[in-house]
Amino acid sequence: MLKLRGILNQRLLEAMAKALPLPQAVDPLLRPATKPEFGDFQANGAMGLAKVLDSPPRQIAQAVVDHLQVDDLCCPPQVAGPGFINLTIRPEVLAAEVQGRLKQPRLGVPMAEPRQRVVVDFSSPNIAKEMHVGHLRSTIIGDCIARVLSFRGHQVLRLNHLGDWGTQFGMLIAHLKNVAPQTLAGQENLDLGDLVEFYRQAKGCFDEDEVFQERSRREVVQLQAGAPESLRAWGLLCQRSRQAFQAIYDRLDVQLLERGESFYNGALPGVVEALEQAQLLVTDDGARCVFLQGITGKDGRPLPLIVQKRDGGYNYATTDLAAIRQRLTSPEAGGEGAERVIYVTDAGQSDHFAAVFQVAQRAGWVPPGCRLQHVPFGLVQGADGKKLKTRSGATVRLRDLLDEAVERARHDLVERLAQEQRQVTGEFIESVATAVGMAAVKYADLSQNRTTNYQFSFDRMLSLQGNTAPYLLYVYVRIQGIARKGGPLETPGPAAIYLNDPQELHLARQLLHFDEVILELEKDLLPNRLCTYLFGLSQSFNRFYDQLPVLKAPTQLRSTRIALCRLTAETLGLGLDLLGIKTIDRM
């Protein structure tokens, strides 16, 4: 409907110019109708002009309608309520739009103009730690955003800002030298078993043993100085973690380019120097920091952003600033040349990013027209409304969570197969359970407004009813069933589509909104809007399918309905794909 909306907006502008004594053009405030009975669009502009023109809003609206020429597209416009202008697209125009969509794989979504270079920074787990639900949200949401921006034609770089550097490596290396010295000499392959358990042990030593603490600090210094043995130990730890992470990314079907904190190590001194030159740097209590504007602490004084600690070490703010420079620097100068950088992290880091962005701005590292954007999300909570934990109080491991989703999906599937007495292969059960389980986890996350906390529930996400992945997947499967039974849902010839029945019209209208939804998603980065849309589309389809025969319809109606089925499947397929969810043909 993007195209039609643009045309109608133009016609309204023209009509207003003719009808009203206005010095300059005024926005007609064209919006999608709030209710089906109001038609497709409503123009709200008349009401705001009542005061300016000193006449009743309905009269203004009527004057605009009198000059409005839209008979080629719309039924006669109606003035309603306090002064709305309601516009209803004619069925044959809708039919032509549907026809047009059938021929294009982009389903009406235009390529972005201009195309941008975009960095999406997401997922970002820490080496030697287990991925948990916080990483899940970042990974799923970040992946969706990257997919949508790529689809729009932007050049997207998906970066995994891995926590692969920093003080925690001191204790890890120290512990490694204690328990497996031979691996460091290259004599044995590293087998640390559960890396998380290893981390816990190291942390235990660090907390209890002062001698160990001191050794850990020395290890950090050695590592940062590039001592070969330390680097080797570090490399071994990273490699182990990397394998574990990759297994998760493979299951989730998420592509990421690893670019951990260590990547920016060499650039850290340069960050401090540049800030010094920009005269932003202040030494306070031995630490080198930039005092922030408009952000004050407990005592009302400006808060500092520390970029070099008293002991000379750098911290995450320094790394983030180095990353910003790298990402915003032009490709000719060895950078990424990004015009938009998106950070998908939990909302708890909002202050941190506000501070870092401010400093980057003041240092002059953000070229005009470039945008740094923190895309925050809320906590994952359990049924009790508190941060999600296992019964024993530990963090929930991501792989356990995914396992359980698939296991529950398999259980439901097997039960249903038995009820329906269907015979299928083990392979089928496996692939459906995996697809449904992953889809459920992703969709549950994405269908929630990301800014709020999100209550995790296997029962809800795997439910076959309601706004869930299984409900949407089922609609897709149903349509594939029609195709299996009735032959391929071939494109009807020209002028073969006639929209008549209310259910047909309603479904067609819904289908045509897809382009607007995607553009909105690109702007607001709120995947739940797409989910809401796909759910509504699925409901419309089920209503349509419930009330109207497709394959058994008379010939002249059949091709229209098959076309609607096909476009529904394509829209669902593309929509789910942009969410990072795979469709299946049977379930």
Place this chain on the structure above:
RNA sequence: GGGCAUGUAGCUCAGCUGGAUAGAGCGUCAGAUUCCGGUUCUGAAAGCCGAGGGUUCGAGUCCUUCCAUGCCCGCCA
């Protein structure tokens, strides 16, 4: 103490740049079925949109003051 976010039906949540009588799912209750996969569809009950004040033709949405909850707050990331 300061900052940010959230508060909408019994529960989980939508509500985009302010628009017409505040929406959906689950749950509850009552129905439908010539069924192309009923994992469906129809209907009903259910609300002081946290509270007060303001802005205007019009406020769940914007401003302001409270209240409640969550997260964050100088050398961890």
